[in-house]
Amino acid sequence: MTKCHIAYLACTAALAGVGLGAAPPAAHPVTHVVHPGQSIQKAVDAAAPGDTVLVRPGTYRESVTVHTDRVTLRGTSPRTVLRPAAVTGKKAGTCAADGNGVCVTGTKDRKVKGVTVASLTVSGFTRNGVYATATDGLTVRDVTAEKNGVWGIAAEASVRTVFRGNTARDNGDAGLFLANSVKEEQGATETKGTLVKGNRLEGNRIGVTVRRLRDLTVARNRMTGNCAAVFVVGDENKPKAGHVTVRDNRITRNNKSCPKTARLDALQGSGIVLTGAEDSVVTRNTITDNVGSSPLSGGIVLFKSFVGTTSERNRISDNVLHGNSPADLVVTDTGKGNTFERNSCKASRPAGLC
Template sequence: MKRLLRWFVYPLVFIAIGIGITQGYLYLFPPKPAMVVQTAGDNLARNVGGAGSLAVPTLAQGTIVEVRDGDSIQQAVLQAQPGDTVMVYPGTYSETVYIDKDDIVLLGVVQEGRWPTLDGKKELNDAILYSGSDITIDSFKITNYKGNGIMGQAGNNFVIRNNLIIDTGVYGIFPQFGTNGLIEHNILTGIEDAAIYVGMCDNVDVRHNEVFGNVAGIEIENTRHALVENNYVYDNAGGILAFITPGLPIKTTYDVIIRDNFVVNNNHVNFAAKGSIVANVPQGTGILVLAADDVIIENNIISGNDSVGIGITDLSLITDVSKDPGSEPNPDRVVILDNIMENNGNNPHGILKDLISVAFQEKGPDIMDTGKGTGKCIADQNRYRTLFVLGADYGLCDRQQYATDGIFTMTLPEMAPTEIIQDVSAEDFEQELGMRTYYGVCTGCHTYSVRMIGPSVKSIQALYFDDPQGIAEYINSPVKKREEFPEMPPQNYLTEETRMAVAKYMLQVSK
């Protein structure tokens, strides 16, 4: 019996030793990955939309258009057809890339720590602009631009991931007027407005990003159905913001989940452009809900924010709502479930400091509410230091009713449709083209009645009155006219037809 056991056990021991030696060797001396060369007809993993499927790789057919150091990314995009991938190898590319077609993957190749780098040299305004739908932008380093790192202009089904964005001016990642999007695994710093700014969008997930050293870390503005999850948000002036900005054509922000984020030490000096809305965000703010409705804040770690952990307020805190009576100014149905909050409010700043002083307190609270809005609740108010001004009323949340663990994503179960204008009159076509361009491009910097990055549309209407040609020419080749506003970048990538359509539309906007 012992001899039989030896014959059975000894081979197993030798096999185990062999496996261990092999694994140890591979750990110390891992094989170099083989270079993968894609050719026409090969498959390339990418993400497309549906029931969280923006995050689930599927296969797309198409040609691989390669770009190497010294080549032009824009020329490759012009060559690419829907379904193709533009694969960019390490190198420095000083250009603006504009994607005006659908179903394009812009994929960076990172080799031995070397990135494909878009460098604006503080001369160019934007790094990547896309107006097509079904766009993926993956694995680029973007730096030294004056305006935006990645900006979407009315494109649906977008995926923006794995990018390193440093000092790109006003915004880092800025999808505008798009439906069904995923922003994940990006690192952003040095942005003078919002590092990740989701503007007038629907059904967007923002997750697993690291944002630090910006004015605002993540801003959900005039957007519906958004999930902000598992982000590391630190050393910004304001961490995570759910906003309504008056004067935009989309008037609401609602159905926003902010969960499982690390929101810590957001005490950076606010270095936003003077006069802009975000310049009024108090330094030291962890999470700020400004007039947004149906916001759930759950399972976050919110610590070390000098002014306040969570602030809930109406539009009057930082803007003049009287200029846009169409925007309902109060935050309703805000739900605060279980969060870990400590060491907040040690050195309040700005208007929050004034409000705290009025309440005869020196230290800021974990949660502060300025008193407007209805239907709000907290799961366990005793867990937090609170300051409710003007009689803010909070009920007791039912955890089971409001828990979000059954919600995996805010993205759509199916791809959002790509709007195609056809079989309409020339007048209707121009009106639709003008509206989409106004929503997707112009409202990134201009509201109808409130100062944003640029002057209000009302002031532009007064200046140009009935001269759409003048606006169209200025869009193509702007010159600095007002000392108090930054110089507008040229929008000369827009066709002449588009510039005229949006100029006519801008002159007829009334709210």
Template sequence: MFPFRVRTTGILFAGAALAGSGVLAAPSAQAVSGVRYVTPGQSVQAAVDAAGSGGTVVLAPGTYPGDVSITQSGVRLIGPRTGRAEIVPGANASCGGYGICVFGSSGNLLKNVRVDGVTVTGFAKTGVMGRYTDGFTVTGVRSRSNGEHGIGEEFSVRGVFTGNTAQDNAQSGLFVGDATAAKGTKVVGNSASGNRIGVHIRRGRDLGVTANTLTGNCAGVFVVGDSSSPVAGDLDITGNRIVENNRYCPPNPRIAYIQGSGIVLTGAQQVRITGNTITGNQGASPMSGGIVMAPSISGAPTSFQTVVGNTVRNNVPADLAERDPRGSGTRYLGNSCTRSEPAGNC
């Protein structure tokens, strides 16, 4: 269920009058009943700053050059009910390469910031990023062709990412990082395609990846544990559709090339993989296959997973693959699959 969307129909804007008078080169948004409405040519950043903590900013359809920095709790940035409000790079660069940045600090988490129904395109870093946040919610956003991630959070708790589309981003479509106390972050009902990784969890715990559609990436879901403490994992990957993630992504200094990977776990423990459909992921990388337990570059074992009730078919070279010699204790129950490494887990 998505949050309410404030209607823009019937609202009168002051922008045209101000521009015609020559008083302002870039008119400011008009506030009506505590909500600030912005039309193309007006400054989204100025409206967010004026709205303040707990304020709401609603964008009319159109293109808005320049990034948007949110530094107060409770702010809501909302796109139009119909049409598209698209945020693209421009002269304003307060986010340092991010499209929409919601940045608190370790001693001051920004709480209950919401971004809903906008499009963010073409930024050098992540399209929509929360850092040091609590309850950061991103719904109905389209984030595409950004230089890092589509949508993500770091050092944050209780995030909600639902109903978004992440397409053709250089790294992951959806990203949760450095959150070993994530306290219930949810990645639910999103679509990710054409990215390096569909959903990327790095050093994360206590979160859920549920009912997402991940296709045409190099890997569908990638969970990286490294050597974090507490150990990354203790999370749920449930009810996702992970199909034909067969793009080629070149290696980097930390990992081999990625291609044809459904779900990859490396250095994570106690991950529960249940009720997913994972088909047609095919390649020859050390991480290719349907569900793959891969060695961690840090040496942390990939152990004690629960893999239950998944449909895992037509993945190459294997539907289920144990490739971490340090790994142990993973249970495979009730999966529909054909080939496993080693044999006997299907």
């Protein structure tokens, strides 16, 4: 090859490189660090998809809303604390004005995807510590949600949610709450594999509420000191709630007393309650010393829903139950196809289920 040819090829390659390399390199994820006295919301607003907002230890008097896909909002420990600020001048419908701590908010037409909230404390909000709506792939992990007026950590109209390793205590209603919709009457929706795993739930009205959902797992959680540990709730709408797996949980002494509400009878001493649910599995749970005199009291309870919907084809198997009152297994539901197999227990209502 002559020098002329070599020069020609080099020039051609350089020109091709100019054409192919015109696009700018992809931006790298950025970590936005927030120190006490600075605004978390400003850092979240500045974050692009893939970025992390890292909040240093301290107390932050604000509420935070995340709208951007794949943003991680992360504290450094439970000593990163969000508490309510004054809401004077806050627009109605905002996270702060609605009494929430952290909001992850999509829309009916566009779910916000891949957001993570981790390693912080949300405390003292009049409604919810963490509240998510219209999300896909939300993860909430290692969050402490305490003394919030309604729910500790909640998600509605969301799919592929993961609640893992959180502590929810002393919240006004459920420590963890998952539902299809809190405002509309409609049939149960598919969660596409939502997972509630490894959480600690103490002193709430209900530890975990799963309302009008399907395809969801509640596993390896510890629940004590609530009025009730787990509620799987359906109603008269179609499709029914169901295909929920409740497994490997430790549920003990959920004997706090909670008064009757417009939607639910008084609660005390309820382990796992299924009402209006179908095709669900309750297995390998350890359920002990849950004692009360409510119609919903007992270790594992199948209860006909207050709108008359029965629970059907649920499998209750391989659970260890003792010290629950009025019984370890309680069935007041007339639904068909529910089965009880290999449970270690002493007393049931009606007799013969153990």
